[in-house]
Amino acid sequence: MVKSTAPTLEDVARLAGVSTASISRALNEPDKVAATTRQKIEKAIDTLGYTPNFGGRALASSRTNTVGAVIPSMANAMFASGLQAFQEALAVDGVTLLVATTGFDSEQEFRQIKSLVGQGADGLMLIGNDRPDKTWDFIDKRRVAHVVSWCNVSREGQYFAGFDNARAAGDAAERAMTLGHRRIAVISGQTLSNDRAKARRDGVHAAVARFGDGARITHEVEAPYLIDDAAAAFDQIMAQAEKPTVVLCANDALAAGAMMRAREIGISLPDEMSFVGFDDVGLARVITPALTTVRVPQIEMGRAAAQFLLAKIGGETDLSSTTFETEFILRESLKPPLVP
Amino acid sequence: MVKSTAPTLEDVARLAGVSTASISRALNEPDKVAATTRQKIEKAIDTLGYTPNFGGRALASSRTNTVGAVIPSMANAMFASGLQAFQEALAVDGVTLLVATTGFDSEQEFRQIKSLVGQGADGLMLIGNDRPDKTWDFIDKRRVAHVVSWCNVSREGQYFAGFDNARAAGDAAERAMTLGHRRIAVISGQTLSNDRAKARRDGVHAAVARFGDGARITHEVEAPYLIDDAAAAFDQIMAQAEKPTVVLCANDALAAGAMMRAREIGISLPDEMSFVGFDDVGLARVITPALTTVRVPQIEMGRAAAQFLLAKIGGETDLSSTTFETEFILRESLKPPLVP
DNA sequence: GTGAAAGCGCTAACAA
DNA sequence: TTGTTAGCGCTTTCAC
Numbered sequence: 001m002v003k004s005t006a007p008t009l010e011d012v013a014r015l016a017g018v019s020t021a022s023i024s025r026a027l028n029e030p031d032k033v034a035a036t037t038r039q040k041i042e043k044a045i046d047t048l049g050y051t052p053n054f055g056g057r058a059l060a061s062s063r064t065n066t067v068g069a070v071i072p073s074m075a076n077a078m079f080a081s082g083l084q085a086f087q088e089a090l091a092v093d094g095v096t097l098l099v100a101t102t103g104f105d106s107e108q109e110f111r112q113i114k115s116l117v118g119q120g121a122d123g124l125m126l127i128g129n130d131r132p133d134k135t136w137d138f139i140d141k142r143r144v145a146h147v148v149s150w151c152n153v154s155r156e157g158q159y160f161a162g163f164d165n166a167r168a169a170g171d172a173a174e175r176a177m178t179l180g181h182r183r184i185a186v187i188s189g190q191t192l193s194n195d196r197a198k199a200r201r202d203g204v205h206a207a208v209a210r211f212g213d214g215a216r217i218t219h220e221v222e223a224p225y226l227i228d229d230a231a232a233a234f235d236q237i238m239a240q241a242e243k244p245t246v247v248l249c250a251n252d253a254l255a256a257g258a259m260m261r262a263r264e265i266g267i268s269l270p271d272e273m274s275f276v277g278f279d280d281v282g283l284a285r286v287i288t289p290a291l292t293t294v295r296v297p298q299i300e301m302g303r304a305a306a307q308f309l310l311a312k313i314g315g316e317t318d319l320s321s322t323t324f325e326t327e328f329i330l331r332e333s334l335k336p337p338l339v340p
Numbered sequence: 341m342v343k344s345t346a347p348t349l350e351d352v353a354r355l356a357g358v359s360t361a362s363i364s365r366a367l368n369e370p371d372k373v374a375a376t377t378r379q380k381i382e383k384a385i386d387t388l389g390y391t392p393n394f395g396g397r398a399l400a401s402s403r404t405n406t407v408g409a410v411i412p413s414m415a416n417a418m419f420a421s422g423l424q425a426f427q428e429a430l431a432v433d434g435v436t437l438l439v440a441t442t443g444f445d446s447e448q449e450f451r452q453i454k455s456l457v458g459q460g461a462d463g464l465m466l467i468g469n470d471r472p473d474k475t476w477d478f479i480d481k482r483r484v485a486h487v488v489s490w491c492n493v494s495r496e497g498q499y500f501a502g503f504d505n506a507r508a509a510g511d512a513a514e515r516a517m518t519l520g521h522r523r524i525a526v527i528s529g530q531t532l533s534n535d536r537a538k539a540r541r542d543g544v545h546a547a548v549a550r551f552g553d554g555a556r557i558t559h560e561v562e563a564p565y566l567i568d569d570a571a572a573a574f575d576q577i578m579a580q581a582e583k584p585t586v587v588l589c590a591n592d593a594l595a596a597g598a599m600m601r602a603r604e605i606g607i608s609l610p611d612e613m614s615f616v617g618f619d620d621v622g623l624a625r626v627i628t629p630a631l632t633t634v635r636v637p638q639i640e641m642g643r644a645a646a647q648f649l650l651a652k653i654g655g656e657t658d659l660s661s662t663t664f665e666t667e668f669i670l671r672e673s674l675k676p677p678l679v680p
Numbered sequence: 681g682t683g684a685a686a687g688c689g690c691t692a693a694c695a696a
Numbered sequence: 697t698t699g700t701t702a703g704c705g706c707t708t709t710c711a712c
Contacts, residue, residue, distance in 0.1 A: 019684075051458045053460070057395070058706090060395075060705075064394070077417050080420060087440075087441065098436060100427070100436065101424060115391075117391055118391035118393070119394045142389065227626065256623075283622070283627070286596040287626050288628035361692080361701090364691055400690040400691040
């Protein structure tokens with residue numbers, strides 16, 4: 001686009017009868033400019049409809065007031081409200097958000113990170129801590145301020161704002177077992193370069209082993225994060241000799257998909273089969289039976305990640321990671337098994 | 341952040357033993373560079389981990405390779421997949437996406453638009469065509485390339501990539517009436533500076549009037565775009581003397597919320613009351629009864645908006661608006677009324 | 681308190 | 697095909 005219409009600092013300077021330096025000061029450190037000149041300047045800015053050129057400013061100050069978020073997908077409600085909170089917290093400080101998605105692919109994540117850094121992002125919010133060395137190398141080499149979220153691990157000297165996936169998933173499994181379930185199926189998310197999915201799966205395994213008393217995993221399937229994949233995963237579970245009484249799912253969308261399939265093949269819910277999701281997105285409450293799930297502290301994480309990043313960009317060094325609590329939400333989809 | 345570590349074009353030039361211009365060319369018009377030098381350059385870029393500096397590039401070329409999308413909310417699945425498609429189509433051309441949200445508030449939309457333009461966005465994707473004059477004035481004054489979506493109207497000389505809200509909603513109403521429904525309640529979206537909500541409402545009104553045969557709207561409520569508001573709206577509908585046999589909702593989330601409330605107060609679905617949503621987001625298929633709704637061409641719109649914007653930014657003038665088709669999706673939540 | 685002037689990293693004529 | 701060079705709009709010393 002031809003920005004021929006955009007007035008520059010020089011235009012303002014001419015109109016106000018001062019130097020460009022004064023205007024820059026008036027904009028960035030108003031105290032250092034005399035009140036009278038400041039007024040002249042403000043008037044000139046107003047009549048010209050001037051807005052600072054981003055490129056010029058970025059070039060001269062090497063600050064962009066932009067941070068990037070790289071998330072797996074926008075098409076999933078999972079990250080939406082956290083991202084929203086992240087954006088709102090940034091907006092308070094006049095920082096804008098660049099969003100990029102990876103489609104759960106680490107190559108694409110690398111590309112997106114490079115692109116965002118090239119765009120001048122002052123900082124980066126990343127989901128999870130599991131990515132190839134070359135990606136971390138790039139981040140380290142460029143000294144990109146960053147924070148990881150949705151997990152509670154980070155590399156040496158780096159920080160996270162997240163929660164304990166393993167514990168949350170293990171806790172959910174334990175609740176199911178306490179209600180009497182012993183034959184447990186697991187629909188896991190894709191664990192390849194996805195530490196959250198891995199942690200959730202491992203958390204379930206550990207909880208089952210710890211519980212003992214005959215509790216076991218009848219079958220475990222990995223499914224991408226989509227409703228349709230869940231149906232296939234559920235079919236696979238039901239193709240096993242030993243059928244489960246409860247299905248633990250890596251997220252609510254998978255649970256909803258699996259439940260839909262279960263009903264299609266004539267299983268009555270929740271009596272004949274229990275389901276547990278993860279995330280507590282909006283649909284968990286509205287499906288029937290309402291989905292038992294784990295609430296993820298999305299908003300808290302988004303806000304904390306923003307504040308952390310702003311502080312780090314601002315040069316603060318006294319920072320620390322935060323682990324937020326998840327909450328087990330018991331709804332109708334989880335009932336004691338009819339036959340133990 | 342201190343970008344002291346970021347290598348510059350000059351660093352690459354020194355290492356590769358060529359001029360900065362050649363590198364710039366290798367990056368932007370690879371065909372114009374000899375294969376051998378291009379290889380040297382690529383190697384140098386790799387070893388240094390070089391990424392072009394955004395500010396410098398923007399300043400020199402007055403192109404940022406950035407476009408902005410201003411949407412009402414990210415926390416609603418409604419816009420998610422369209423935005424995803426938009427982003428993916430942009431990524432093909434190396435353009436990154438800036439996202440800002442308005443919370444359905446036109447003042448905030450204005451602020452966000454100014455911010456994105458200040459950031460140097462080459463173009464803008466906006467939802468709907470209904471906004472205050474001052475917002476349009478700003479866009480016109482700055483000559484911002486833009487496209488509106490989710491609607492099929494635009495200002496003189498401007499373009500849209502959308503669908504016909506009125507016709508789609510009217511069509512859904514007609515289907516309900518054809519099935520025998522005569523007493524119709526409407527849960528509309530907020531119509532204040534929201535032409536999509538207005539059009540959907542008006543489309544229903546027109547269809548009901550056209551149908552005749554005693555068809556009428558028993559009550560109409562406006563509800564914000566949230567599940568919880570739908571419950572209150574439904575209560576209000578049921579507080580009227582004349583009860584409806586079908587409730588037409590401005591979107592799926594409202595429908596899901598209203599259905600949840602209906603079930604709470606002992607109405608059996610879909611026998612005693614039918615529901616129709618709009619958007620066909622993921623939850624429409626998984627709730628019980630599955631929601632009859634209108635599929636919105638999200639992905640098509642997102643992709644078209646991106647291609648349109650890229651073309652416009654690229655200076656093409658032979659452009660035209662596109663209206664995509666919606667599709668009525670009949671599921672279990674709409675049945676003929678028991679008592680006519 | 682204010683102005684002059686030197687870049688920031690890149691692109692795009694123009695020359696070679 | 698490649699190199700030289702003049703800016704793009706802004707911030708930031710350094711004088712005054």
